[in-house]
Amino acid sequence: MLFGEEGQEQLQDATIFIAGAGGLGSPVSIYLAVLGVGTLIIADNDRVDQTNLNRQILYRDQDIGRRKAAVAGERLQEVNPDIMVKAVDATIDQHTVSSLTRDADGIVDALDDFPTRYLLNKAALEKEIPLFHGGISGFFGQATTILPGKTPCLRCIIPRPPPAEVFPVAGVTAGFIGLIQATEVCKYLLCRGDLLAGRLLLWDGMQGRIEEIPVETDPDCEACAGKYKGRS
């Protein structure tokens, strides 16, 4: 076993909340399931559409029209019957975010809009659990790991929401960024390696280049200013 018995137990004891079962949520959830993360909670409020199938690899042609949460739950349980999968058919909003994240040891951001991402960011700050951020468009993507109290929060890094994407996402980009997020979750749960903490990774698939830029806490941040004064 790559992680030893102790590592596998650490994974088995963990609960990870995956927000969204789309392009990023598909690879993240599949890989965390095969990794053996003991409890996966995955939430989505959508139905499987034919246009999803080029990147949302949880779903197949025969699933078109079904609720994503239901299909994702079945598929992840097939992939690893030894873990607990809770697939929730719910909209993530200010009313549901705290109950969805209640038992989580970490939150994976697999969403496609920033207003909801900011809710996850707030929940992560309040619960002091990590937020594994990813965002994609076309052949481009970004990822970072937010550790409340130790790194800038998502709102420090991206204070204003970029416009909703009008460009379709390439399936390979979802896979690439999703696996970076899953790798971060794995390292975090095993306390190994260097997390993408305080660093924003930028992927340009067209150029075949990865860059990273350092990020800083914004003293005027709408989400975290004042919260961690004197702590970090």
Added chain:
Amino acid sequence: MKVTVRFFARFGELLGNNREIEAREGISVADLVKEAASGNKAGYDTIFDEEGAFRDFVIVMRNKKRIRTQDAGSIQVGEGDEIAVFPPVAGG
């Protein structure tokens, strides 16, 4: 003086990823980026609004350090500087 302007992701597709520019002394970061983007209207319009201000989601770095886009008009570019401009993306 020689400076480099780097455009990332969609900005790079429209404007070219790496631009070596012979800039005039005293030019501000905002004016430098405007000049670098001026050759392509679609590229310019994705970075700047109708008033010529940076769109609020655009991230600008000078020598790997983030600068507030509101301040970019008053920050002068120095010899050898690298200015990076990139759009965070929202899809998932």
